[in-house]
Structure formats: C-alpha cells, structure tokens
Amino acid sequence: MLEYNFMRYAFIAGVFIALxxxxxxxxxxxxxxxxxxxxxxxxxxxxxxxxxxxGIPPLFGMLLFTCASGLFIGLSGEKVGRREASISVxxxxxxxLGILFLSLSQKQSNYATSILFGSIxxxxxxxxxxxxxxxxxxxxxxxxxxxxxxYNSFDAQGAEFNQRYNQSISIIFLILLALTISITAQIVxxxxxxxLLTIPAQAAKYFVHSLNKMIALTFGFVLLGVxxxxxLSFVTNWPVSFFITVIESLLYGVAILKQKIRTAHN
Amino acid sequence: MENIITVSHLDLRIPDRLLFSDLNFSFPKNxxxxxxxxxxxGKTTLIKHILEDLRRHQNQHVQxxxxxxxxxxxxxxxxxxxxxxxxxxxxxxxxxxxxxxxWNSKKxxxxxxxxxxxxxxxxxxxxxxxxxxxxxxQRAYLAQALCSDPELxxxxxxxxxxxxxxxxxxxxxxKSIMRDKNLTVLFITHDPELIEKYGDYELKLxxxxxxxxxxxxxx
Numbered sequence: 001m002l003e004y005n006f007m008r009y010a011f012i013a014g015v016f017i018a019l020x021x022x023x024x025x026x027x028x029x030x031x032x033x034x035x036x037x038x039x040x041x042x043x044x045x046x047x048x049x050x051x052x053x054x055g056i057p058p059l060f061g062m063l064l065f066t067c068a069s070g071l072f073i074g075l076s077g078e079k080v081g082r083r084e085a086s087i088s089v090x091x092x093x094x095x096x097l098g099i100l101f102l103s104l105s106q107k108q109s110n111y112a113t114s115i116l117f118g119s120i121x122x123x124x125x126x127x128x129x130x131x132x133x134x135x136x137x138x139x140x141x142x143x144x145x146x147x148x149x150x151y152n153s154f155d156a157q158g159a160e161f162n163q164r165y166n167q168s169i170s171i172i173f174l175i176l177l178a179l180t181i182s183i184t185a186q187i188v189x190x191x192x193x194x195x196l197l198t199i200p201a202q203a204a205k206y207f208v209h210s211l212n213k214m215i216a217l218t219f220g221f222v223l224l225g226v227x228x229x230x231x232l233s234f235v236t237n238w239p240v241s242f243f244i245t246v247i248e249s250l251l252y253g254v255a256i257l258k259q260k261i262r263t264a265h266n
Numbered sequence: 267m268e269n270i271i272t273v274s275h276l277d278l279r280i281p282d283r284l285l286f287s288d289l290n291f292s293f294p295k296n297x298x299x300x301x302x303x304x305x306x307x308g309k310t311t312l313i314k315h316i317l318e319d320l321r322r323h324q325n326q327h328v329q330x331x332x333x334x335x336x337x338x339x340x341x342x343x344x345x346x347x348x349x350x351x352x353x354x355x356x357x358x359x360x361x362x363x364x365x366x367x368x369w370n371s372k373k374x375x376x377x378x379x380x381x382x383x384x385x386x387x388x389x390x391x392x393x394x395x396x397x398x399x400x401x402x403x404q405r406a407y408l409a410q411a412l413c414s415d416p417e418l419x420x421x422x423x424x425x426x427x428x429x430x431x432x433x434x435x436x437x438x439x440x441k442s443i444m445r446d447k448n449l450t451v452l453f454i455t456h457d458p459e460l461i462e463k464y465g466d467y468e469l470k471l472x473x474x475x476x477x478x479x480x481x482x483x484x485x
Contacts, residue, residue, distance in 0.1 A: 030352075146368035151360040154352050158360065158410060161317070161339040205351035209394045214351070 025201030066178030074171030118189030303471030350396030361413030401432030
C-alpha cells in the first residue's frame with residue numbers, strides 16, 4: 001500500500017489533519033460552536049464552487065468565503081452563530097449559492113462530489129505542501145494564543161471580566177476555524193470536515209479531563225480514523241470518508257456507553 | 267483607615283432609569299465589605315461600572331490605589347453544567363498571570379498546587395469541575411481568582427446557591443486567606459447572617475444612594 005506515492009501523501013496528510021483538528025476541535029467543542037462549524041463547512045463548499053466558477057483555485061475560494069463568514073460572525077457576536085434560525089438560513093443560502101456557481105461554471109457534477117466528499121487519495125505533492133505549510137502557520141498562531149483562547153473558551157464568563165481582548169480572540173479563533181476547514185476540505189470533503197472537528201473532541205472529553213490530555217486523545221482519535229479509514233478504503237475500494245465517519249462515530253458511541261455505565265454505577 | 271477605591275459624585279443610569287445619583291463612598295483596604303440592597307437596585311451594574319472606569323483609566327469619579335489587573339471579579343453566573351469536562355486544576359490555572367508559552371513553568375504549577383491546598387481542593391483537583399458540588403465550584407472560582415495574585419477580590423453572590431455549612435466554610439476560608447495575603451474583598455450578597463458574621467463593613471444601596479457602615483466583625 002505504501003509503495004504508492006498517493007498513499008504515502010495521504011498518510012502524511014493524516015498526521016497534519018489530526019494535529020490541527022485536535023487543537024481546534026477541543027476549542028470548538030468547549031465554545032459550543034459545533035453547529036457553526038457545520039455551517040462553515042457548507043460555506044466552504046460554496047466558496048470552492050465559486051473558485052471553480054471564477055477560475056481561481058477552489059482552496060482560495062474556500063478561504064475567501066469561510067474567512068469572510070468567520071469575520072462576520074465574530075464581529076456580530078458569536079451568539080449569532082449559535083442561533084438555530086441563523087444557522088439554517090446560512091446553511092441553506094450557501095448551499096444554494098454553491099449549486100449556482102457550479103451550474104454557472106458548467107463543470108460536471110463529479111466536480112461537486114469531489115468538493116463535497118473530498119479525495120484524500122487524490123492529493124499530490126503540491127497539495128501536501130500547501131497542507132503542511134498552512135497547518136504549521138495555524139499551529140503557531142494557536143500556540144501563541146493558547147492561554148487566552150483556553151480561558152475564553154472554557155470559562156467565557158470568567159474571561160469576560162478578568163482578561164482583555166476577548167472579542168479579538170474570538171474573531172481570530174473563527175478565522176483559524178475557517179482556515180482549518182478550508183485546508184482539510186480537499187481531503188475529507190467539505191460536508192464531512194466537521195466530523196473530524198467535532199466528534200473526536202466530543203468523545204475525548206468523556207475519557208480525560210485535563211486540557212493537554214484532551215488534545216492528545218483527540219489527536220489520537222482523528223489519526224486513528226484517518227489512517228484506519230485509508231487502509232480500509234484501500235482494501236475495500238469504498239470511500240475513505242465513509243470509513244472515517246464510521247470510525248469516529250463508533251468512538252463517540254463508546255464514549256457515551258462509558259458515560260452511561262459510569263452514571264449507572266453512581 | 268486606608269481606602270482601596272474611592273467613588274465620588276458618581277451618577278449612574280441605565281437606559282430609561284436612574285440607578286444612582288451623587289454616590290460618595292470608599293472601600294476600606296484589607297477589609298471585607300458586603301454590598302447589599304434589593305434585587306434590581308444595581309449592585310452588579312455599579313461594580314461593573316467601577317471596573318470599566320478603572321480599565322479605561324477614567325478617574326474623574328472613581329479613584330483606586332491599585333490598577334485594574336490587580337482586581338479579580340468573580341461573576342455570579344457561570345456556564346458550568348454537569349457535563350463540563352475540564353478538571354478543577356486546569357480550570358483554576360486559567361487565573362495564572364499571562365505568559366506567552368502555552369505550558370506552565372514549575373513555579374506556576376507549584377503555585378496552583380499551593381492555592382488548591384489553600385482552598386481545600388487538592389483531593390478533587392483531577393475531577394471534572396462539572397461533577398463538583400456548589401460549594402466546591404465556588405471554591406474553584408475563588409482559587410482561579412487567587413492565581414493572579416489580586417489585591418482586590420469581588421465576589422458576586424458567591425453563596426447564593428449554597429447551604430449553611432458550605433457558605434460558612436467558604437467565608438471562613440476567605441477570611442483566613444484575606445489575612446495571609448492582605449487581600450481586600452467586596453462581597454455582593456443578600457444573606458443577613460453572613461453580613462453579621464463576617465462583614466467588616468456594609469455598603470447599603472437604596473434610594474439611589476449608598477451608605478457605608480462599620481459592622482461587628484470589624485472589631
């Protein structure tokens with residue numbers, strides 16, 4: 001399996017995807033922005049199809065759309081992103097726009113499928129380099145921002161009074177989230193990125209309770225999903241994204257089961 | 267008597283309502299001052315206004331002998347439900363003084379352990395905060411605030427949901443920490459028993475004015 005270049009690239013890409021999803025996912029879950037993350041991935045689809053339509057690389061289209069949305073939500077207060085109604089409106093509107101752009105650009109429908117569901121085994125060397133560079137930039141920013149971001153995410157009310165620049169931190173976080181979605185989309189697809197950004201971190205918090213361990217375990221869960229998914233996909237020829245979602249959902253199922261058993265014992 | 271914050275000729279209004287007019291009072295240093303008054307009189311609003319003025323260095327009506335970053339405000343409401351996953355140690359560590367590197371130095375870790383011991387949280391430090399009792403949660407909020415070495419601590423209704431035993435435990439602990447660290451405490455509360463037992467001073471807010479009086483415990 002590893003004698004193929006594209007498989008090696010996919011496995012390496014998995015490590016970086018796991019790294020950024022671990023650091024971002026733990027904060028996404030703590031800030032309760034899972035739903036907005038989902039919306040943002042649909043906005044990403046819209047952006048990618050805009051890229052196709054406008055003749056720019058889909059990644060740039062995605063970055064443009066998702067960062068603009070992140071900025072908008074950050075400035076109007078993160079609450080907007082948690083409101084059910086605004087989430088439905090945004091998802092619907094951007095999915096519609098995505099279909100429009102694809103139709104206008106007269107690409108075949110398989111292009112839409114590849115944006116929506118990704119193609120980790122389709123990435124080449126230059127895709128991988130883009131992914132690695134963007135991941136490193138993102139991780140450096142997260143590291144520099146780590147303390148205020150953690151305070152703000154896990155104790156919003158405490159941070160509001162005892163820490164400054166909370167709104168700027170929120171905006172930077174949402175832009176980092178937009179960046180995460182755009183760079184992982186080409187691999188797992190814009191419809192399924194939020195799987196890696198939310199489910200592993202949701203599951204991890206049932207097993208461990210310190211911030212470092214949560215990030216480490218989330219990393220493990222994402223990497224397990226991506227690597228095992230790649231392997232199973234190679235063996236069966238079924239889509240990688242399918243296996244990734246199944247593996248992550250199973251991990252979450254185990255976490256819930258563990259929680260149920262624990263509460264039953266108490 | 268030394269004062270830590272002095273408020274003079276302060277008017278405070280919220281949209282369509284006057285809360286206070288011409289407020290004049292001081293908070294004595296190293297004492298526990300209870301801030302009392304009916305619901306809706308504007309206790310929290312007043313404190314937030316004072317903090318905001320200090321942050322913006324607007325000292326026309328509010329003068330303080332310390333800077334804003336030496337003040338910790340422990341808010342009344344916090345989004346900590348039963349599912350809250352983070353353990354008490356990490357939650358408390360959020361209060362540590364700013365540092366760029368994401369990990370804590372040995373000295374910082376030792377400080378957190380010391381404060382956990384002081385607030386009697388060492389035994390449950392590895393448990394998720396969501397599983398802690400009301401009293402333990404309040405002690406964790408207090409511990410987090412202590413991590414930044416404040417000189418003034420403001421507790422907003424910290425005992426509102428606690429039983430008699432837990433609130434007395436919290437206040438006794440607070441009193442002993444105040445002595446050790448030369449801490450000044452403002453305590454927004456409704457609880458007459460606690461005011462009598464632990465208050466050095468009481469700032470009573472009513473009819474748009476404020477009255478500071480000395481209490482038994484001060485002697």
